[in-house]
Amino acid sequence: MTLFRQLLLFILILILTLFTVSWVTRLQATRTYLQQQLQSHAQDTATSLGLTISAYSAQDDMAAAETIVNTIFDRGYYRLIVLRDLDGQVRIKRSVEVAMDTVPAWFIHLVPLEPPRATAGIMNGWFQAGTILVESHPGFAYSSLWDTTVNMTRWYLLLAALACLAGGMGLRLLLRPLARVEDQARALSQRRFEIQEPLPRTRELRQVVQAMNQTTLRVKTMFEEQARTAQQLRRQAYSDPLTNLGNRRYLENQVASWMDRPGTEIRGAFLLVHITGLKELNEEKGFQAGDERIQAVADLLRARTGGIPGAAVARLTGGDFGVFLPDTGLDEASHVADAICQRFWDQGAENHPLSDTGSIGGVVFGRKTSFSSLLAGADSALQAASGKGPNQWVIRRIPTRIEDVVRGRIGWKKVLEQAIAEEAIVLFGQACVALNDPQRVLHREILARLRESDGGLLRAEQFVPLAHRLGLITRLDRSVVEKTMALTKEQAGADQLAINISPTSLADGPFTTWLLARLEETGRDRPRLIFEFTEFAAVHHLELLAELGRRIRDLGHGYGIDHFGQGFANFGYLKSLQPDYVKIDRAFTRELVSAGSDSHFFIHSLCSVAHSLGIAVHGEGVETTDQHLLLRGLSLDGLQGYHLDQPREIA
Structure with a gap:
């Protein structure tokens, strides 16, 4: 069960307890009041009848006395009125059965009202001539008590519902920071680092939220440190720090892993890009100018090969780059080399540092070939390209004993x-x-x-x-x-x-x-x-x-x-x-x-x-x-x- 439901249940139990105690207390107080009213009513009526009938007792006028008793009894507030003489003989008697159809029997049984009796003397001069007995009718008291109880219960239930509604809304508002902490913990388990702001005003909740925020930040820091460590290792081992391309070790691994795939046809191309005049540029304009030219070539190669699946580009030495193009034939490799050289020429027309940049030599292969053989073949083609002039390329096919199926x-x-x-x-x-x-x-x-x-x-x-x-x-x-x-x-x-x-x-x-x-x-x-x-x-x-x-x-x-x-x-x-x-x-x-x-x-x-x-x-x-x-x-x-x-x- 959630904390919200537990607190809401506690509030319900508390309200129910208070309602029950208040309801019972109010009911008992009302019952006591009505019981006293019945007693007072019976006594007042008996005294009044005693005085009134005494006036007719001297003339022995029972007819007038009976008229007075009937008048009082017919009002309906009495269950019994009895007039007796000194010998105990009943001279006048009026009674009615108690009937309370509007009040449930269980309520009468639960809240009993004892009908009070009161007596008064009948005087004849200085001497007592008889007694009058009056017993109040409890029906009206029960009816009044039942109506009061029903109305009281309705009001209490309405107030309890309103209190529960207000309590529930208040609890949701107060517990909202805890709900956000729950979401924060769930996000943390899913490796999403969320910080809860603003902080709640309640001191205890504020401390919980602050602790959770600190935990989230600590876990986030640990993850970022792990990621940085792994990233730095990979870059140190396989990346060129100047260009962010791969290094020779990276390129050699890519080529070797491609060549070692069992059960597959081995074909592709390897290009060697050489920057011309890098040494002279460093001596004339400084190493920064040379680094800028290297980075410009790296950006060009990265952009030109980015859309080729499995392509790998690396900086091999100071001004030499290697480009591995798996599953690439002579036509496709020639197209890539020509596009790079054309870009060199275009940049030259714009007085860009890539003007007269260098040459490209490459080989295409159709069988398993070592990295050193690819490098040697590309280097030989590069020498031929350099002899043709600036920004030229030459790509050759490595002889194979297996004839490729050539399709246009x-x-x-x-x-x-x-x-x-x-x-x-x-x-x-x-x-x-x-x-x-x-x-x-x-x-x-x-x-x-x-x-x-x-x-x-x-x-x-x-x-x-x-x-x-x-x-x-x-x-x-x-x-x-x-x-x-x-x-x-x-x-x-x-x-x-x-x-x-x-x-x-x-x-x-x-x-x-x-x-x-x-x-x-x-x-x-x-x-x-x-x-x-x-x-x-x-x-x-x-x-x-x-x-x-x-x-x-x-x-x-x-x-x-x-x-x-x-x-x-x-x-x-x-x-x-x-x-x-x-x-x-x-x-x-x-x-x-x-x-x-x-x-x-x-x-x-x-x-x-x-x-x-x-x-x-x-x-x-x-x-x-x-x-x-x-x-x-x-x-x-x-x-x-x-x-x-x-x-x-x-x-």
């Missing part, structure tokens, strides 16, 4: 449109299992494949980047979601299914409207859906994702953050989003070689921050036994990877 832009668009129209999407699923119980499936992530006309399957890594560039990704996401929603729990082999949604679809209003409408139609026999968004989508569409996530949760489903740690976003956005879970990017899992490594400490710090917000943490890309054993020593909630479960076709 129009060919790929036809393939994708036909696959979507004919619903040639095949769903595979890979389990994310509990850390300490690999047999317990937390959810199964949906992996889409496209079935070609010859029966072969194209993996997502092959067609998703193309779908992005061809403007078909939203249609593709819609088809995958639609087919996933048709699965039952038995078909899915899990109670929860995770579906990846692209940033483009997240920002597409008609898509999100359709998605919410379809979720409302989902039956209870269907799996709970968890929509995964990349960290890039979370950071760049924070408000959109927060609103969509809230509405998804209202419909009984959930959402998570995928590839967490791939960018360098501040951990603070987790507090705003409150996703069901985050999945650590496979680059950190791959680098996890010992309990003392930076990745180990980063994952441990991330778990502390996420768990303090009530967010689960899953590790993906678990491919080896050593990785599994090291991750089991951390505070993760779930693991996913080929070492634990192979993707299998489910629809």
Whole structure:
């Protein structure tokens, strides 16, 4: 029972007690008063009759005496009048039965009134001639007492109701600070740090609110310190402090994690961007001018590759930048390099510091290639680009023993449109299992494949980047979601299914409207859906994702953050989003070689921050036994990877 109800019940009991005591006291006082009035009334009547009849007693005029008695009795206030002589003989008698139809019998029994009797003498001169007996009728007293009691009860009940209403309103007003403290505590359990202002005037409540505010601020400070510690560690280990891009270690991990994915086609591009004349600029205008040029190039590369899924940019040395473009062919890589160089020329026309900035060399690959080989090939192409003049680029293809299937832009668009129209999407699923119980499936992530006309399957890594560039990704996401929603729990082999949604679809209003409408139609026999968004989508569409996530949760489903740690976003956005879970990017899992490594400490710090917000943490890309054993020593909630479960076709 709530404190409000307890206090209200106490007030009700108190009012009832006061009402009962007052009611009984008032009733008893009224009864005593009426009893006295009856006694006085009977005595006055007896005395009056005695004096009046005595005047006729000397003439022995009983007729006149009887007339007087009848006149008095007929008024209705008497139950009995008896005139006796000295011998006790009844000379005159009038009586009536007591009838009180307007008063309940239980009330008469509860509040008895004894009808009083009074006597007076009848004189004949100096001698007594007889006696007169008068007994009052109690009916009028009972009727008066009943009416008084009913009216008194009504007034008391009305006053009690008004007192309860006023007390309840007063209690709500007085307890409002406690209700806000309850909301504040609930918000704190949900990792929302709310401060209650203004403070209540009541001293005790003020102290409680102040203590709660201090606790909230202390917990908020602890969370922010944890987040800063983890963020600083990640930046120190994987970030370039001048540009806030990744460093060589970060880029090497991104490339290696991409190359190590089992069962997938390996293809992509690697660009090496070199700033020309940086040493001379530092000597001529100082290091600040050189730093400004480096930061300008970093901003340009960040802006140009921001919309490419999985792209990673890093500063390798003083004036060299590396750009990794997964699932990118020669045409797409050439387009990116040409756009960057064209921007160099455009800025030069505006007398911007990027004029005559440098050269770009790159390679495209279609098989597993080491980072050093990519760097060597890009460096060779860079030398060729430098020989062509300022702001030039050269991109070469690394020879491969496996001939790629080459399709032009129009060919790929036809393939994708036909696959979507004919619903040639095949769903595979890979389990994310509990850390300490690999047999317990937390959810199964949906992996889409496209079935070609010859029966072969194209993996997502092959067609998703193309779908992005061809403007078909939203249609593709819609088809995958639609087919996933048709699965039952038995078909899915899990109670929860995770579906990846692209940033483009997240920002597409008609898509999100359709998605919410379809979720409302989902039956209870269907799996709970968890929509995964990349960290890039979370950071760049924070408000959109927060609103969509809230509405998804209202419909009984959930959402998570995928590839967490791939960018360098501040951990603070987790507090705003409150996703069901985050999945650590496979680059950190791959680098996890010992309990003392930076990745180990980063994952441990991330778990502390996420768990303090009530967010689960899953590790993906678990491919080896050593990785599994090291991750089991951390505070993760779930693991996913080929070492634990192979993707299998489910629809």
